[in-house]
Amino acid sequence: MNQMVTAQWLLGGESIYWTSAGKWSESFADGALFADQAGADAALAASQEFVKQRVVVGPYLIEVEVDSEGPKPTSARERIRAAHNATFDIDHGSWTARISDSISD
Amino acid sequence: MYRYDQFDATFVRERTEQFRGQVVRRLAGELTEEEFRPLRLKNGLYLQLHAYMLRVAIPYGELNSKQMRKLAFIARRYDKGYGHFTTRQNIQYNWPRLDDVPDILKHLADVEMHAIQTSGNCIRNVTADHLAGVAADEVEDPRVWGEIIRQWSTLHPEFSYLPRKFKIALIATDQDRAALRTHDIGLKIVRNEAGEVGFAFYTGGGQGRTPIIGPLVKAFVKKEDLLSYLDATLRVYNMHGRRDNIYKARIKILVQALGPEEFGRQVEEEWLRIKDSVLKLPDAEVARIRAYFADPDYEKLPAFWPEFEAQKKNDAEFGRWVRANTDPHKIDGYAAVTISLKPVGMAPGDITADQMDVVADLADEYSFGEVRATHRQNLLLPHVRKQDLYHLWQRLKAVKLAEPNIGLISDIIACPGLDYCNLANARSIPVAQRISRRFSDPKRLAEIGELRLNISGCINACGHHHVGHIGILGVDKKGDEFYQVTLGGSSAEDISIGKILGPAFSYDDITDAIETVIDTYIGLRNDASERFIDTYRRVGIEPFKEKVYGSLKERRSAAE
Amino acid sequence: MVVLKNGVPQPNEWVRVADDATLPEGAKVIVSLERWQAERETLRQRNAAVGVSLKSDQSPLLVKDDLDHLSLVALEFPKFTDGRAFSYARVLRDRLGYRGEIRAFGQVLRDQYLFMLRCGIDTIEPPAEKRVEGYAEALKEFSVFYQPTNDHRETALRLRHGLAESVAA
Structure with a gap:
């Protein structure tokens, strides 16, 4: 099973992924895939430096499966995190606007 | 206030x-x-x-x-x-x-607000009946005591590092609108045989992994002794509550382990030592706080307003809204109005900034500037003149805040679930949205009648699933979301813990399963006045089980 | 190691002695509850002061009859989230009438320091890696107190109703 290292920015809390360059990205697609446990553990250990520097919070490993469309997390939880949003249409920005539309017609 | x-x-x-x-x-x-x-x-x-x-x-x-x-x-x-x-x-x-x-x-x-103790292993923000000061049958306004408890509990030096969180709720009528006995301490303001007003302590209720209905630990505590009895209860808990296992750390586990009598005896022993100490509440402080909760300047109005009666008759939609979303008020000519935060297809409890501003304006125009939050995730305008209801309703409707569904199946309690929450196992909000869309026809809603449907995304039970007439609990099965259904819970004065219907349903099956439960109820009820919970209590879980899993099987074989 | 009293660092006069170690002659010693219970009679005969150290699952009621012979009771905070000792301090002061020194040790954080003083704790042993000045700062964070404890800080309630003995400005 492939794995990735994920964490959260300390200031904003957004989910982030450890890249092959040894940095963090908010895009799941940028995350480095580790096919072996040793590689995953080494990346997790390296990521701890950013915890010490107070840049990120709580790095951990997640399982990732790769299919024809590319990598995706195996658990519902991690798929939702990777999307950086709730799964339903929050749409609060245009909600009020939409309500007034529906009233006028 | x-x-x-x-x-x-x-x-x-x-x-x-x-x-x-x-x-x-x-x-x-x-x-x-x-x-x-x-x-x-x-x-x-x-x-x-x-x-x-x-x-x-x-x-x-x-x-x-x-x-x-x-x-x-x-x-x-x-x-x-x-x-x-x-x-x-x-x-x-x-x-x-x-x-x-x-x-x-x-x-x-x-604006005199804060976020103090809304989380953590400390005494949480105190809750109360949302009809406080409005209900005609209340013994005394619980908000006065809510404020006294707020101050007592705020940064309490001894009780800020408890074994686990600690929730207190207050009511003052026989009708329970605050899920009293699901709290660590439920305080019911009561009158004793001598006619004095005081508190009944229901201690050690809770939901979560081990749902327990709080037992009556002390039937009457005098007002002046409220804080010393609370202190004594918390001290026994702080010293003896379990700290080795997070799932056994709530006070309910301690009360069950000792038995309510023995627990009560230990509290009593501690309390007798401290009841005549500095914790005794002076009347002057109670009077000072009570003055803030004096009635607003109500007008003298007729109880019956012919135009209002006509409006209800002539506009069926308004009539439905009045029936579902208003409560009687102790003052003639007024009503308490619940603003539904459960419009069909939206996230239960969510409200936009624009809507909040409208609610604030409406509170100023129609309700002495007062708004309340209810424990079922709605808002309340507590004092509206009946003659203003029609206008108010139109204004609410214009911003999608007039869903006529309070107390009905689409008035769903739902925790944030896996869409937001770090602890959740499964999503709650999209399930609530699907169910509310399935039951969006107002006539069907009315036909089903009073029904409390509560959804939690994990066993912590923030969505009160144990005490919903119908409860839904999200569970994780190897990374996938499943939903367990419980029937027969209630958080009201007839409190009960729901029973598990059977194996959990997938995300795609759960709405159908709920619909089968409802159809089964409609088929079984004696008449339209028999509520879901009453039918369930009469017939038990078996008929529901049979129908739900039967129809699930049929749908599966039809699909194949 | 220093100890803090009202936020001010003080030299530590007490020696913590392991259960199997010899008692240093003439020094103030802190022993475990187990050693106190085993050697109570000898320890009471000492010329120098004796204190007892309680773990967070050891209630001060276990030494309630010994308090006259104990100049210090040390309460452990094994993790800062374990708040039992706040109640133990109050039990010692309010119920058992203890007037000797109450000391907190273990994972004692500055954000809990004011609570500790309010519950009747006199001195703390701050963890070595923590900035000691922070503890003094923490004592200045609040001027308003809601709960009456026996620490002589006036409560909002008493000040509101003119009940305070010396009304603070």
């Missing part, structure tokens, strides 16, 4: 600055995340799936219009333009940044 004096105002500012300092120390590396976490939680700040989440206290659910406008301002400036009302009468913001939180708290302090 209560207003801060110089002491309260100074205190909240000092607390805000203390938190600002804690954030600075975290960012400077003086505090590790492990050390900071309990500190930020005690100020309502979580780190959730996508961002931080800030839970703001609304003590005993009461807000004024100015505070509501400030909540709207915060939603716009520091969040994504909306907020979420919770089952503990609080509001939470899903997207603030850590470094903005001290400023948010400062804005809150400007």
Whole structure:
């Protein structure tokens, strides 16, 4: 099973992924895939430096499966995190606007 | 409502600055995340799936219009333009940044609000009947005591590092609208045989992994002894509550382990030592606080308003809304209006900043500037003249806040679930949305009648699934979301814990399963006046089980 | 090691002695509850002061009859989230009338320091890696107190109703 290292920015809390360059990205697609446990553990250990520097919070490993469309997390939880949003249409920005539309017609 | 004096105002500012300092120390590396976490939680700040989440206290659910406008301002400036009302009468913001939180708290302090003890292993923000001061049959206004408890519990030096969180609720009528006995302490204001007013202590209720209906531990505590009896209860819990296992750390486990009598005896022993101490409440302080909760300047109005009766008859939609969304008021000519935060297809409890502003305006125009949050994640305008209801309804309708569904199947309690929450196993909100869409026909809603459907995304039970007439619990099966159904729970005065129907349903099957439960009930009920819960109690779980799993099997074989 | 009293660093006069170690002659010693219970008679005969150290699952009621002979009771905070000792301090002061020194040790954080003083704790042993000045700062964070404890800080309630003995400005 492939794995990735994920964490959260300390200031904003957004989910982030450890890249092959040894940095963090908010895009799941940028995350480095580790096919072996040793590689995953080494990346997790390296990521701890950013915890010490107070840049990120709580790095951990997640399982990732790769299919024809590319990598995706195996658990519902991690798929939702990777999307950086709730799964339903929050749409609060245009909600009020939409309500007034529906009233006028 | 209560207003801060110089002491309260100074205190909240000092607390805000203390938190600002804690954030600075975290960012400077003086505090590790492990050390900071309990500190930020005690100020309502979580780190959730996508961002931080800030839970703001609304003590005993009461807000004024100015505070509501400030909540709207915060939603716009520091969040994504909306907020979420919770089952503990609080509001939470899903997207603030850590470094903005001290400023948010400062804005809150400007309108006499805070986020103190909305999380963490301490005494949480106290909740109360949302019809406090409105219900004709109440013994005494519980908000007075809510405020006294708020002050007593705020940064309590002895009880800020308890084994686990501690929730207190207050009611003062026989009807329970606050899920009293699901709390660590449920306080019912009662009159004893001598005619004195005091408190019945239901101690050790709770939901979560081990749902327990709080037993009556002491039938009558005098008003002046309220704080000493609370202190004694908390001291016994703080010293003897389990700290080795997070799932066994709530006071309910201690009360069950000792037995309510023995637990009560230990509290009594402690209480007798301290009841005549500095904790005795002086009448002057009770009177000072009570004065803030004096009735607003009600008008003398006729109880019967012919035009209102005609409006209900002529506009069926308005009539339905009045039936579902208003409660009687102790003063003739007034009604209490529930603003549904459960429009079909939306997230239960969510409200946009624009809607908050409208609610604030309506509170000023129609309800003496007062708004309440209810434990079922709705809002309430407590004192509206009946002659104003039609206009108010039209104004609410214009901003999608007039769903006529209070107490009906689409008035769903739902926790944030896996869409936001770090602890969740499964999503709650999309399930609520699907169910509310399935039951969106107002006639069908009315035909089904009173029904409490509650959804939790994990066993922590923030969505009160154990005490829903129908409860839905999200569970994780190898990374996939499944939903267990319970039937027969109630959080009202006829409190009961729901029973599990059977194996859990997939995300795609759960709505159909609920519909089968409803159809089964309609088929089984004696007549339209028999509520779901009454039918369930009469016939038991078996007929529901048979139908639901039977039809699931049919659908599966039809699909193949 | 220093100890803090009202936020001010003080030299530590007490020696913590392991259960199997010899008692240093003439020094003030802190022993475990187990050693106190085993050697109570000898320890009471000492010329120098004796204190007892309680773990967070050891209630001060276990030494309630010995308090006259104990100049110090040390309460452990094994993790800062374990708040039992806040109640133990209050039990010692309010119920058992203890007037000797109450000391907190273990994972004692500055954000809890004011609570500790309010519960009747006199001195703390701050963890070595923590900035000691922070503890003094923490004592200045609040001027308003809601709960009456026996620490002589006036409560908002008493100040509101003119009940305070010396009304603070």
